Amino acid sequence: MLADTIAAVATPPGEGGIGIVRMSGNRAIAVADKIFQPRRGLKLSDSPSHTLRLGYIIDPDTGETVDEVLASIMRAPHSYTAEDVVEINCHGGSLATARVLQLVLRHGARLAEPGEFTRRAFLNGRLDLAQAEAVLDVIRAKSSRGLAAAVLQLQGKLSHKIGKISEWINGALAAIEASLDFPEEVGEVGTEELKGLEEAREEIKGLLVTWEEGRLVNEGLKIAIVGRPNVGKSSLLNALLNQERAIVSHIPGTTRDTIEETLLLGGYTCRLIDTAGLRETADALESIGVARTRQAINEADLILMVVDLSTGILPEDRLIFEEIAGRDKNVIIVGNKIDMVKEKIKDRFSFFEGYPQVNVSAKEGIGLDELATKVREIVLGGRVGTQNDDVLIIRARHRDALEKCLEHLEAAITAWKGGVPTDLVAVDLWAARDYLGEITGTTAREDLIDRIFSDFCIGK
Numbered sequence: 001m002l003a004d005t006i007a008a009v010a011t012p013p014g015e016g017g018i019g020i021v022r023m024s025g026n027r028a029i030a031v032a033d034k035i036f037q038p039r040r041g042l043k044l045s046d047s048p049s050h051t052l053r054l055g056y057i058i059d060p061d062t063g064e065t066v067d068e069v070l071a072s073i074m075r076a077p078h079s080y081t082a083e084d085v086v087e088i089n090c091h092g093g094s095l096a097t098a099r100v101l102q103l104v105l106r107h108g109a110r111l112a113e114p115g116e117f118t119r120r121a122f123l124n125g126r127l128d129l130a131q132a133e134a135v136l137d138v139i140r141a142k143s144s145r146g147l148a149a150a151v152l153q154l155q156g157k158l159s160h161k162i163g164k165i166s167e168w169i170n171g172a173l174a175a176i177e178a179s180l181d182f183p184e185e186v187g188e189v190g191t192e193e194l195k196g197l198e199e200a201r202e203e204i205k206g207l208l209v210t211w212e213e214g215r216l217v218n219e220g221l222k223i224a225i226v227g228r229p230n231v232g233k234s235s236l237l238n239a240l241l242n243q244e245r246a247i248v249s250h251i252p253g254t255t256r257d258t259i260e261e262t263l264l265l266g267g268y269t270c271r272l273i274d275t276a277g278l279r280e281t282a283d284a285l286e287s288i289g290v291a292r293t294r295q296a297i298n299e300a301d302l303i304l305m306v307v308d309l310s311t312g313i314l315p316e317d318r319l320i321f322e323e324i325a326g327r328d329k330n331v332i333i334v335g336n337k338i339d340m341v342k343e344k345i346k347d348r349f350s351f352f353e354g355y356p357q358v359n360v361s362a363k364e365g366i367g368l369d370e371l372a373t374k375v376r377e378i379v380l381g382g383r384v385g386t387q388n389d390d391v392l393i394i395r396a397r398h399r400d401a402l403e404k405c406l407e408h409l410e411a412a413i414t415a416w417k418g419g420v421p422t423d424l425v426a427v428d429l430w431a432a433r434d435y436l437g438e439i440t441g442t443t444a445r446e447d448l449i450d451r452i453f454s455d456f457c458i459g460k
């Protein structure tokens with residue numbers, strides 16, 4: 001158990017139903033006893049673990065009653081941090097919780113650092129690093145699919161798979177080490193172990209293919225709305241959001257900066273980015289906007305290229321299309337202002353042959369469902385349809401470690417098959433094992449762990 005006792009407000013600031021001050025450490029219960037007076041019955045230190053008591057927080061120096069609260073006690077090791085934990089449930093609102101925090105700090109606790117409660121759960125072995133990261137991913141989840149993936153990881157499903165892969169690698173290493181120690185007794189290092197390594201390799205590959213979806217689930221699909229000025233990009237953003245978010249006007253060059261909003265599509269978070277119309281411009285401000293548009297195009301997973309059906313394709317449209325096409329990006333051509341087209345127009349512009357086109361009216365709300373369906377098709381397109389109970393790789397850090405692990409594992413397998421001396425094979429296997437340990441935290445360096453927990457909020 002770590003020496004000092006930490007405390008923080010665990011609920012967000014502002015007005016709310018309840019505000020919680022949480023303490024963890026071996027003095028947590030003693031500190032609580034000094035300031036908490038139960039209305040009746042046992043004081044907190046005599047209460048059984050996992051019980052809740054009603055009482056008052058009283059400033060021992062002044063005798064002043066600060067708040068009426070519920071205090072809960074969870075004794076080590078059966079708590080979130082695996083240390084003694086006391087939670088004081090105050091009336092919501094920043095003043096009561098701030099006063100209670102002040103009192104516990106004055107009577108023996110110190111303010112927790114960001115993520116320190118979860119860090120203690122990790123250091124005390126209740127969670128491994130991947131599970132601790134999942135705590136943050138649960139808090140930050142932006143879609144139901146993202147939440148499901150993070151909760152699975154919190155429950156240890158990813159860690160379990162990593163453990164299984166490590167076992168295969170360890171099995172091979174043990175066999176190699178035995179054959180080095182007692183070469184005459186062990187004989188050939190077995191095909192059994194080699195098979196285990198091949199299974200490990202397949203398991204890693206299976207995890208890596210989930211990253212594409214995991215990234216989408218975690219970060220959201222970036223959709224850039226691009227086109228020449230005045231075709232109705234901002235109108236389309238507003239129509240999809242069903243909200244007057246961006247300024248719309250008949251003046252070309254209305255949108256100067258990129259505007260980003262999130263939208264849920266089929267359980268996935270989409271980040272819709274409205275951009276400044278692309279054109280050659282002498283206006284300094286507008287050209288900054290155009291540069292940002294290009295950046296949005298670079299970062300986008302999907303581009304909605306908006307054209308104006310009422311004017312048809314202009315040379316400017318062609319230039320923009322040439323800029324977009326030929327990149328490895330998904331593109332949907334959106335023919336806008338269909339409400340203005342009187343005669344029966346052709347469904348598609350032959351110019352955009354090979355690209356999906358959906359015709360809409362951002363103004364009248366025509367064709368938006370069809371566009372959403374097309375977007376969803378592309379989001380899911382070509383991806384192995386995973387279920388909510390499948391493990392997903394949702395952090396780039398995990399993907400990177402798995403890729404490194406795979407490289408070394410493949411090198412080891414090739415070397416083994418090529419008859420390279422097994423002590424050399426072992427070098428790659430050790431490296432592969434260390435990369436797996438970075439995911440669960442067994443071989444993660446202090447600075448990496450610092451970086452991970454500094455992302456958390458205070459009180460988590």
Ligand SMILES: Nc1nc2c(c(=O)[nH]1)N(C=O)[C@@H](CNc1ccc(C(=O)N[C@@H](CCC(=O)O)C(=O)O)cc1)CN2
Binds near residue numbers: 050074077078079087
């Ligand atoms: N009030 C409150 N709500 C909360 C949390 C909390 O710490 N306090 N949590 C977190 O912030 C989450 C719940 N997570 C938790 C996970 C484990 C334990 C815990 O006490 N684990 C013991 C087993 C206890 C038992 O089963 O009796 C253990 O693993 O040993 C507590 C909370 C979400 N809601």
Ligand SMILES: Nc1nc2c(ncn2[C@@H]2O[C@H](COP(=O)(O)OP(=O)(O)OP(=O)(O)O)[C@@H](O)[C@H]2O)c(=O)[nH]1
Binds near residue numbers: 229275276278339361
């Ligand atoms: N009739 C009709 N007009 C539309 C439609 N969509 C947009 N407009 C009009 O087209 C003009 C330009 O719309 P915006 O949404 O500002 O166009 P934009 O592409 O964002 O333009 P910039 O920001 O200047 O690049 C406005 O006058 C809109 O009312 C539509 O579906 N039908």
Ligand SMILES: [Mg+2]
Binds near residue numbers: 248
């Ligand atoms: Mg605009």
